[in-house]
Amino acid sequence: MDAEKDAAELEIGALGAALRVERQRQGLSVQELSRRSGVSFGLISQLERGLGNPSFQSLHRLAVALGVGLSKLFSGLGGDAMIVRADERFHIPNSPETPAAQQVVRELLTPRGQSSLQVIRSTLPPGFSNEGQPFRHLGTESVTVEQGSLLVVHGDRRVELGVGDTMTYGCSQPHWWANAHSGTTVVFGAVSPFEV
Known part of the structure; x- marks a missing residue:
């Protein structure tokens, strides 16, 4: 059970990092992303720190607000971590x-x-x-x-x-x-x- 919990925490941490990178790359503050997505400031801040258990609906709203597909937001979690063709x-x-x-x-x-x-x-x-x-x-x-x-x-x-x-x-x-x-x-x- 601890291994599962650790894996989940790593994945949430990677997702939060991908969200933060995308938000910063677009020059958005956490407040602006919250306004655009309808997701609370606290949840976004928590997720970017690799904490919490965001709902699918919250993740979908964030992806839409950033103009990326949800699958693209998750794509930072897998694949070859060294190569971009x-x-x-x-x-x-x-x-x-x-x-x-x-x-x-x-x-x-x-x-x-x-x-x-x-x-x-x-x-x-x-x-x-x-x-x-x-x-x-x-x-x-x-x-x-x-x-x-x-x-x-x-x-x-x-x-x-x-x-x-x-x-x-x-x-x-x-x-x-x-x-x-x-x-x-x-x-x-x-x-x-x-x-x-």
Whole structure:
């Protein structure tokens, strides 16, 4: 019985980690996810800490609010924990309120269950800017421009990055990006939950 309990706790912990990664990747606070899903703040917080016994209905509401299928939320619990094939990349959904011309294609290059490091390839359309919704969360981010140019605003600092340039910054400071190129800009970003 203890082995079953331990296995269940591990699975809930992995599910909670996958939920937290997805929520943070979309730039949502626990409060915002609670509002969107109708699931209580306390239950989400508890689940992200690997605690509790969430109902199927609560998990389904969370998946819908995040714009992912429930099976995708669970997919971080299995499979090869080391490899993401090019045709199996998870596409991080845009907020439903994002205008079509501002939608970014975000591909997760690391396994979905990975919580200590995420690598994301972002394709920014011409004119993209998230100045009106800057990000602020725990962690450290490092971004490298593969194509085009990127304006990064971190607190009061504004930096324009060209092809091959990299910038690393703490994420607890409000930050936002803008495509500083007339065409598409492609950026590789690595995010760790640890702030340096």
